[in-house]
Amino acid sequence: MNSEQHSTSGDAGTTPSSASIHVEGLAKEYETRNGIERVFDDVSFTIDEGSFVTLIGRSGSGKSTLLSIVSGIEEATEGRVRFESSTGDDITLGHVFQEPRLLPWNTCVQNIEFVHEDNDSFSEELAKEYLDLVGLDGQYDKFPTQLSGGQQQRVGIARALSIDPEILLMDEPFSNLDEITAAELRKELISIWSDLGKTVFFVTHDITEAVELSDRILMLGDGEIYSDISVDLERPRTVDSEEFLTFQQHAIEEFHAIKKTASADAY
């Protein structure tokens, strides 16, 4: 795995490459002043190549911790994460965070070029193509302070895609945006995902967002994945259609089902 591998494609996003994720028996403990805190005990799931899977759970259930372990930023206490790709090459992971984490002294283009500093074949033109892909054509030379929150997050997505990752890891990327901007970005993300065929593993606490975006929703709580539901709704999805609202109600009931378990006192 190499999260800083560079794109060798000639055009933005034209390489159809993705990978599957295999999470096997993960447990995570932190040492705190009050002793050992066990965030989760036994988390296992597989995410198919090219699919869009969302992880939801209450605040503190361990969503970001799990994503950090998948990305290799944090180590698991037990268990392991494997990736498999039909291309058989090293796997590249792209990250999109809650905050876009742009360098304020760099323009949009320079923020993308920055992650390709050691790659002579990555050009300014290619950086612009990735900005075009996320709807930022003509904004190339603006600095982050000259962009709206939604535009900054678009640069973050363009930067993640520019390394041509097989897997895109997204940690609540739209939670700081106003709802209209977030809705626009969700639609664009689905369009990009359909075009590029990347595997997306997306963290949110928003059930509507999860139903709109995902093929599958994993629910994390009480130290494990307590529900794994397939979202059998046709795309494109309309969030106020009857079938969407019916499915969303089903997902909400499933989400709250954890309350009925004996050991759910902590939530």
Ligand SMILES: Nc1ncnc2c1ncn2[C@@H]1O[C@H](COP(=O)(O)OP(=O)(O)OP(=O)(O)O)[C@@H](O)[C@H]1O
């Ligand atoms: N570095 C750390 N040291 C100690 N405890 C930690 C650390 N990182 C996370 N935790 C604890 O692990 C638990 C899960 O945190 P995490 O941020 O993964 O939850 P989350 O589901 O993403 O929450 P939120 O939705 O609020 O972002 C929390 O109780 C948190 O305090």
